Structures are given as structure tokens and as C-alpha cells.
Amino acid sequence: MTDKIIELKNVIKTYDGTNVVDGISLYIRKGEFVTLLGPSGCGKTTTLRMIAGFEKPDGGEILLNGKSITDIPPYLRPINTVFQRYALFPHLNVYDNIAYGLKLKRVVNVYEDKKGRRIEKRERLSKKVIDEKVSKALKMVDLEEFEKRDVNTLSGGQQQRIAIARAIVNEPQILLLDEPLGALDLKMRQDMQLELKAMHKKLGITFIYVTHDQEEALTMSDTIVVMNDGIIQQVGTPKDIYNEPKNAFVADFIGESNIFNGTIVGDRKVRFVGHTFDMVDDFELHEKVDVVVRPEDVFLVNKGLGQVDGTIISSIFKGVHYEMTFQVGKTEILIQDTVERTVGEEVSVIIKPEDIHIMHKGYTMNVYDGVITKDNKVSFAEGEFACDVTKLYPGSRLNEEGYLVTADGQELDLTDTHVRVEVPLDKIEIIDNEEDGDSVGQIISIIYKGDHYQVIIRTFEEEEDFVVDTEYLWNENDKVSVKIKPEDINLKLKVKQNG
Amino acid sequence: MGKALKFSRKNLGIPYFLFLCLFVIFPLLLIVVYAFTDGNGSLTFANFIDFFTKGSNIYVLFISFALAILTTAICLVIAYPVSYILARTNMKAGSVYLLLFILPMWINFVLRTAAMKELLFALDKLGVYNITDWYFANTVIGMVYDYLPFTILPIYTVLIKLDKNVLEASSDLGANKVQTFLRTTLPLSLPGIVSAITMVLLPTTTSYVISDTLGNSKVTIIGKLIENQFNIGTADSWHTGSAISLILLCFIFGTMLLTGKFNERPNQRGGGLW
């Protein structure tokens, strides 16, 4: 495979004991436009900085054209970077900024001496060559005649172009771009996206681009690498990633999505939002899955005519379509449609089987949407559980009246706060007696997992599931109650999702 | 609108301006008047002519500048690496170390100089130093000792603010460590160096406490020369002293205009300490 220009093999980077980049393996082909996409703190910039040579991996290897460059300092790598905030040299003018790399460059020229012997000399580039290259680079970024300007007087967009010119003038094999458009306004950003794409075509070199903006990634890239928590979530073309997200994270991050907790209830049948939908994939019976439905794939019909009835609770005009929120029970579904439905209207939705994307859910945690009650318990899954609400705000405490006092002394009434509740699988206790637990349900599945049983208890009204790892064998269809110790209930404030 | 308000914030400038006139501008004007008059109050240039024609005065000028330039140079050579190392250690530890280096600044200037005298005296007793004969060395050591913290601080302040990305960009574009230092770090820290120079150069030319304490009465600098004129107390000596002061003043403001930093200078003496 000679066309792999750069290859990362199980690369690890650790800061303060946490793996910011946690064993990434990836290769990039020559001439490709690759985007590392992910939320801030996902390790994308660190990965880029390791390719540039500013950071040294704590594990693994980085290969350039098949040779390890892990120990090569940045100034010896044929790779150049366009920095996030440009990092232009403030003490140099435009010309000197761009010529910086060229002036440091030494080329080997071959001469013949009087006796006809070949002599190799390492020489600087001549002033003329540098001049030519600089003006060519400036032309490339549409800033001819800017040579003598002070970089501090340039606009953000112009500085950005100079930063690009400064990098490409060195004719690198790979150009790294670290959120280069982040500081520009929307219009300028869109123009620059197209220009960068055109530049990529013209130069024919490999671009590795880092961004948190999914739209930018979808517009520009040949290949997108979606990262989260220092791990690659999915690699694929923009189309693949949008249409076939591999997991709930990718689905959520790329485009707008509804993600539901679902359960496989039959042959190609999945149950979520209180209804059993047909789908096209084969999954194991009783498996808890993530169900992803794009907002544009939810169709609104009049009440009674669709699969699920509910109410429109919000509607915003977005230029081309309306973005509406449809509520059924406790669940909200985001819908995009060109026909407006008024708020309060009772309607019905239809989701086609091929638009239902099912993803395996690696069970690590029970996750619920909960609400804090007035006596600082948390209500979810048809039960009220004692919990430690101070976990919501680090350093906070409760005063005598039951109000939460945050670390900076603010008093908060938490009643009706919506929270995300997480309970580890092995921290739920199953109790025979229905009266003794905090919530009641029926055991719908028991799977033997080698050294323990995984029991799923479903509540009667809301059909919420408790997935429990236990050593004891229970009987299917038994009615049981569950109990959770307050310290095992992990609470997180819900951040309003802005789509 | 402005007239409708009884009190306006900018009116606070008026009493302040009066104070400036009375205690900053007026005194300086007095120096000018004194410089161009003699003891009888008649206009004269003799004060200046006398100053520049007297060989001993020229010698004092030479000694003052020589000591000041030497001290400044030594301070820079010592302070730059210190600031550079401190700026590159991690933030928290760096600022604690920095504190160690500038802490002596808070000890009373005269007592601090005296402490150096006692140390040199002790070294003399041990036989490794000669405090009696090496009066120029005494003075330079004392000056470096007193002004070193003032050199470290401004350079550190500039170095710590250097954009790390710019240094990375340099390395990215093919510069090794030495090249990056010479082509990027050093030019970018120039404002700190300039500010350090102005903080050391002027006081070492004029502040005679150190040369008096350590110079064994053999080192006279401009500041001392002026003081002497005012201590003699003859009819003309104050006028002579004012003339020397005016020359010094012109020199100071000339330098300021030259460095073009008149309005943006950081606090001299202890700037950034609090």
C-alpha cells in the first residue's frame, strides 16, 4: 500500500493520567482531504499536533510514507500547519512571514569543478527564488501586492490567507489545518471553505483538517474521521457518515437526530415511544438498542392516521422548513417539515422502516431522564429515589431548608430540574417484595452472561427498563421492585439541546 | 446633557491639573529659569558653558555613562536567561520562582546597598576581595545587585506572554531551536529588553546612593554632581546645579522620544509587583 502517506498505529497521548488520545489507528491516502471531526476535547487537535510533531505520542507510532517519524522534530518534517489563531509572526511583515520557511531552507545543488568532479553544495535559496515563491503563494491566496504590509493591520480573513500562504509556500507533503476558519464570520467562512477545497485540488497535496463544525466537514472532506473521547467513532465519506452513522454519538453529532431508547420486540420489530415499528435490520430479541431517526424522516399526518399520536409543542420557521417539536408522553421528537402545524395541534407521525436506524447499545449504564422532586429526590422510571443532589454542582451543599447552596454561595431550588440519571448495571438491587423497593416492574428477560445474569425489569406504565447485573437467578415475568443506594445514582444537569 | 448634570466625572481632572501645575510643571520651570540665570538673577549661558568646559565634569559624565552602560549590559546578560528559564517552567512554579528573584526589591534600597557593602567587606576580610581599591567594581556589583530584579521582571513579563503557537509555527516552518530563538523569541522580546534598559540605565546614571556607599568617595556620577552643587550653597551653585539638571532632563526626554515609549512605559521601580 504505497499510497498511504501517513499512518497512525495505536497512538496514545496522556495528560495528567487521562488518555486524551486513546489508541488511534488510522491511515490517510496521498492527496486526500481528511477531516478530523469531533466536539472540543475529543482529541482531534492533539492528534493533529502529534502529526505536526508538537506533541510526542506516549504510545504507538506515526509513519510518514512508511517510515516512523515519531522521534523527528517538527522542523524536520515535510508537514506544515495552519494554526487556529494564525500564529503569524507579529514582528515580521507579510513578505517575511511567508518567506520565513524559505529562508531557513537549504537545498543541495550539484556543481562541476574545474576538473570535472561533481561537488554537492548545501545552499540557501536565492533572493530571486524566494521572491518568486512568495508572490506565487500570495497570488494563490488572492493577496498580491500585500508583501510590505504589517500583519497586525490585516483583517482576520487576510491574516488567515497569509497563514495559509506561509504554510503552502514550503510545498509540504501534508498541510495540517487546525480549525482555521473558527475565528471568521459565517459568510467569510463559507467562502473560505470553497477556496480551501479549490486550493486542495490545485495543489494536489494531502490536507488534514480539524474542525468541530459538522457542516464544514461534510462540505469539504473526502473522508471524515469522527472522534470522541480520544477514540475514533467512525471513518467514512461524508455520505456514509450522514446516512449510516455507526453509533448514537455519530448520529447525534452529524446532522440533527432523534435518538430513542428502543427494544427489539420481535422479528424486525422495534419498540420505542410507546409504539412497535417495523424496521429493516435483524437484531436479537430483547436487545436494548439506540434508535436514530433524522428529523426530516418523520412525517406528520392528521391525528389518528399515523403510528403515534401526540401534540405539537413548538414550531420555529427555519427559512426552508419548519422545525417542530412533537410530544408523545414524556418523549419529544424533533421534526422538520415544510408544512407548518400550529402549536397545540394534535397530530400523528409516521416513520418508515428504512428511515429507522438501529444501533447496538453497549450496556454500561442505565440512563434515564429524571426530574428532581421537592424533597430532593429524583423521579424516574415510575419511582422516586433518594439521591445526592449535591452531585449536580461540584462543591455544593444543602442547607437546613433543603435548598442547594453552590460553591460560590448561590442558593438554588432544584425542584423540577430535569436531570440525566445514570445507574451502573451492578448497583441495582432486585427485591421480591413489591412494597420494599422504590419502583416496580416485571422481569422481561434474563440472559446468562457467563458469571452473572443480566436481568431486564420493565416498568408497567412508562415501559422504562432497569438492566441489572446480578448473581442471583430470577424468574421471567416475576413482578419485582428495585432499590438503588443514593450514592450509586449519578446525576447530571441536562443541557438543552439546540439541535 | 453635560450641562444638565451638576457633577461630571471629567471635572475631577481640574483639581488634579492644578496639582500637576503646582508640583510638577512649576518646579521644572524653576529649574529652567535657574539654569539660565546667575546668582544675581540676570540671564546667562555661563552655567552651561562652564559645565562643558570643565574637564572634571566631562569625566563625571563619562564615568556615569560608562558605569550605567556596563551595569545595564551585565544585568541584561544575567537577567535574560533567568527570565527565559522562568518563563518556560510551568506557570505556577514559574511565578513562585519569579517571586524569589524579585523579593529583594522590597528591602529598603539603602539597607540593601549597605548589605552588599557588608558582604564585600566580609569577603575582603577573607582575603578574596579588595574593597578599598576596587571601588569601581564595588559600585558595579552594587548596581547590578540592586537593579537585577528590575531587569528580570519586564523581560519575564514579555516572554511569558509570547504566543506559544508562534514559536510552534517557527518550528513548523523549519527552524530548529536556535533559529527559532534568534529569529522569533529574541525579536519578540525586544520590548521587554528596551523597557529593562530604560529601567536600569537612568537610575544608574543618577542615583548616587550606591556609588556613595560603595565607591569609597572616589566614584562621582552626575546625580552626585548635582547634589554637590546644592550642598555647597554658594550664590551661583544652585544655578549650576539646575543647569546640569536641565542637561540631564534633555538627555532623558531625548531618550524617551527615541524609544518612542513615553506613554506606554510600564511602571518603573516595582512595576507589576502588586
Next chain:
Amino acid sequence: MVGKIFRSCYLWLILIFLYAPVVLLVVYSFNASNEIGSWSNEWNFSLYAMLFTDEKILDCIKTTLLLALSASAISTLLGTIGAIGMFYSKPRVFKILNTVTQVPIVNAEIVTAISLALVCSILLFPRTYASLLIAHVVLTFPFVVTSVLPKLKQMDPNLYEAGLDLGASPLKALFTIVVPEIMPGIASGFMLAVTLSLDDYIITNFTKPSTIDTISTYAYNAYAKNSANTSIPALRALSAIIFAVIIISVVVANVNADRRAKQRGNN
């Protein structure tokens, strides 16, 4: 690795240079010997006893502290008023006021000193505590202005207008909104003024009456004029005490700053 050792050796060397004189004084302040370089085997507090019975030195300390505090208080008030006044003036007025304010900072101390001495003589104003106080105000107020101005620049300009909008009179808005906002600048200006006043010799020497001495002038006379002065050993003890006070206040200030930073970090 080698580089690391080299770097810390270098730092240590400079630190030794900076601290050796002071440490020597501190060590000798506990030795019964009255002369540095000669060594007595007896360790005691005799120098401290000497210091605390020397009326003259105790007077100097009192004068110095009182002078520093009162001059700094006045120049803090003056500097704050000046900073606010010039900041809200027209750009041209600002430029003039600011330039004149910088003059005493830029100027050589000796020139400021004799210019003030000339004022005293021309106005037939005898050198008294008052002239000394004014001189120290002149010495320190520019530094208050330069500490306060940046805070005014950082302040959201709408805050004051919001105050007026909500019904505060201009004076009230100034005291309830502007002054609290720039308080950190005022405080650091005051501290800076105190340090400068404590440190000064030259201006003090030219404006003080002969009956008053500060630590600086007293020590200068002791060390520079006649090194056989008998109060030198006591001054050694004084230096040691000053050094101790500085270290303690720096440590306390740092611990406080640390705690505040941590509290902020927790939010």
C-alpha cells in the same frame, strides 16, 4: 537532562548572589560580634536589644512608616481622582494630563528632588514635615494613576451609564459603580506608593528638615558618610527584621491568592 541541571544551577547561582548579602546580615544579627567578618562564638539578641533601645532609630522607623502611609493615602486619593478625571476627558486633554503625569516617573529622582527644593526656597517655605509629605506625594501619585488607568480601560463603559439610567446621581454612580470596579487598581496603586515611599532616599534628603530622619536617610548617613558609625550593628538587626516581614507578607499574600484562585477554580 544535562540542560535541566545546567539551568537550575544557573538559577541557584543568581539566587545566591541576590540573597547572600541579606542572609549574611541576618546571620550576623544574631552574633554577638559587632563587626562583620569577625566572629564571636556567642549567639544572642544583643543587636536587637540595641535596636530597640536606640531612640533615634525607633524614631526613624516611626517617621518612615507614618510618612509612607500618609503620603500613600493622599496620593492614592489624588491619583484616583486624577485617573478618573483624565480618563473621561477629551482625548487631547487626556493626552496632556497623562504625559505630565508620566514626567515624575520618567524623570531622574535627583531632578525631581532639586526642583521641589527650589520650590521650597523660592516660596520661602521652610523644610518641614509638610514639605516632606508633599514631596512623597509627588514621588508616588503617578504610580497610582498608572495602576488605576488600566482598570478604567477594562471597565465596561456602559456600567456608569446604567447607574445613571437606574436613577443614581453622577456622584453616587461614581462611588457605587466606578470606584468599586477599579478598586483592585486603587489597592495596588496604594501598595506601590507605600513601597516607593519606604524606599526613597534622594527626594527625602532634599525636602526633609534636618531634624527628621527616615530609615533611608539615617542608614545612608551611617553607611555612606562614616562607616565607623556605631548604629550600624543595630541597622543589621533592622534589615533582618525587614527581611522577615517581607517574607512573611509575601507568603501570606501568596497563600491568600492561592486560596482565592482555588475557590474560583471550584465554581
